[in-house]
Amino acid sequence: MELLTLAAGGTVAGTLSMPGSKSLSNRALLLSAFCAAPTALSNVLDADDIRHMRGAFKALGVAVAEQGESLVVQGPWQPGTPAEPIFLGNAGTAMRPLTAALALTPGTFELVGEPRMYERPIGDLVDALRQLGADIGYLGEDGYPPLKINGKKLAGGTLSVKGDLSSQFLSALLMAAPLCEGDVTIKVDGELVSKPYVELTLGLMAIFGVTAERPDDQTFVIKGACQYQSPGNYYVEGDASSASYFAAAGAIGGDVTIKGLFKGMLQGDVDFVDALEQMGAKVQWGEHQVRVQKGELKGIDIDANAIPDAAMTLATTALFAEGQTVIRNIYNWRLKETDRLHAMATELKKVGAEVEEGQDFIKVSRGKAIRYAEIDTYNDHRMAMCFALLALGNSTMGIRDPKCTAKTFPDFFARFAAIRKGI
Numbered sequence: 142m143e144l145l146t147l148a149a150g151g152t153v154a155g156t157l158s159m160p161g162s163k164s165l166s167n168r169a170l171l172l173s174a175f176c177a178a179p180t181a182l183s184n185v186l187d188a189d190d191i192r193h194m195r196g197a198f199k200a201l202g203v204a205v206a207e208q209g210e211s212l213v214v215q216g217p218w219q220p221g222t223p224a225e226p227i228f229l230g231n232a233g234t235a236m237r238p239l240t241a242a243l244a245l246t247p248g249t250f251e252l253v254g255e256p257r258m259y260e261r262p263i264g265d266l267v268d269a270l271r272q273l274g275a276d277i278g279y280l281g282e283d284g285y286p287p288l289k290i291n292g293k294k295l296a297g298g299t300l301s302v303k304g305d306l307s308s309q310f311l312s313a314l315l316m317a318a319p320l321c322e323g324d325v326t327i328k329v330d331g332e333l334v335s336k337p338y339v340e341l342t343l344g345l346m347a348i349f350g351v352t353a354e355r356p357d358d359q360t361f362v363i364k365g366a367c368q369y370q371s372p373g374n375y376y377v378e379g380d381a382s383s384a385s386y387f388a389a390a391g392a393i394g395g396d397v398t399i400k401g402l403f404k405g406m407l408q409g410d411v412d413f414v415d416a417l418e419q420m421g422a423k424v425q426w427g428e429h430q431v432r433v434q435k436g437e438l439k440g441i442d443i444d445a446n447a448i449p450d451a452a453m454t455l456a457t458t459a460l461f462a463e464g465q466t467v468i469r470n471i472y473n474w475r476l477k478e479t480d481r482l483h484a485m486a487t488e489l490k491k492v493g494a495e496v497e498e499g500q501d502f503i504k505v506s507r508g509k510a511i512r513y514a515e516i517d518t519y520n521d522h523r524m525a526m527c528f529a530l531l532a533l534g535n536s537t538m539g540i541r542d543p544k545c546t547a548k549t550f551p552d553f554f555a556r557f558a559a560i561r562k563g564i
């Protein structure tokens with residue numbers, strides 16, 4: 142297995158913008174495909190998760206043309222039945238929305254993926270779609286992909302969905318609901334996690350002309366008459382979760398400005414910067430950028446349910462802080478690219494940190510000093526990226542399988558190297 146050795150120390154300085162948001166790229170591709178008129182998407186992320194959505198489009202016969210820096214998606218949504226199963230890797234933002242969309246589209250579809258995808262639950266989404274009359278079968282273990290979908294036009298109606306494992310189920314239902322002939326009323330059964338991703342979904346749907354009514358906190362109504370309308374052009378915001386590594390690098394070791402990261406953007410992970418500020422980083426917001434500078438960092442106690450991806454970055458930033466950092470309400474870290482709570486705890490211990498792994502929390506203190514380790518990354522892009530930060534301390538750091546960042550950030554290590562000075 143490839144091992145990347147990162148030199149120790151130095152400072153960080155630079156101004157950079159992020160590649161397009163993964164969450165918005167995959168949603169914008171899908172919503173564009175639902176529109177009758179073409180949509181030119183710019184700053185679309187070029188990474189594995191998006192390649193899987195584009196691969197699905199190819200298999201389904203949805204036309205995407207590269208025009209200069211833009212991708213032009215041509216609806217209307219009339220996919221053909223693909224000859225082969227559709228391979229979606231480990232992309233939750235492809236698997237969950239396509240399950241809902243294809244269940245409401247005439248045709249026969251098989252959705253398959255990497256082995257880890259078959260351990261990531263989808264039963265709550267399938268149960269919700271079945272309430273509308275969808276015909277979805279499990280090809281492996283009940284509740285998990287791979288799936289066989291006998292898609293058909295459905296009338297709509299009222300359904301309930303559980304959102305305590307992943308918000309992607311509700312997002313998938315919201316985006317696909319306009320494919321039904323009549324009104325769709327979605328009731329969230331119990332707790333909803335990762336809430337800002339649902340706001341992101343609704344925000345993007347509104348840009349594509351569909352507004353959900355929200356009679357109460359747990360209910361969403363999509364009128365059957367609502368049709369997606371192409372905005373013509375749409376620019377994908379820079380990825381706020383990817384920005385977390387660079388913002389943290391600024392907080393730990395210098396001075397970093399991230400263009401395109403601003404309060405009020407669609408992505409909730411922008412709030413990660415507030416957590417860094419709470420830890421002691423110096424933060425200055427500009428109109429469309431943020432500057433993060435080194436401060437005397439101290440541990441914080443944070444409920445990170447709203448920022449599950451960027452919160453991983455806090456766990457490694459904690460090793461540069463005085464005192465303990467507690468990250469709470471993150472049970473669903475266990476259901477993502479790997480069991481992230483266990484992986485994080487295991488690897489932090491290898492570098493000498495004091496760690497307590499709870500069922501839904503992690504407590505981290507730096508211990509005596511950060512020491513060299515070969516970090517296992519568990520085919521999880523975020524494990525590789527947040528452990529890269531540890532090289533900003535006094536010890537070199539080994540990152541195994543660094544190319545796993547291809548899921549969302551193929552050139553992460555080159556971009557990270559470019560802001561490091563004096564090493």
Ligand SMILES: O=C(O)C1=C[C@@H](OP(=O)(O)O)[C@@H](O)[C@H](O)C1
Pocket residue numbers: 163164165233234306307308309312334335338449450473
């Ligand atoms: O809807 C989305 O784009 C996402 C929602 C989150 O997942 P959960 O809702 O499963 O926490 C997040 O971790 C994932 O990277 C992207």
Ligand SMILES: C=C(OP(=O)(O)O)C(=O)O
Pocket residue numbers: 231232233234450477478523549
């Ligand atoms: C959880 C993640 O991915 P997915 O979209 O596959 O859920 C992630 O990118 O951290």
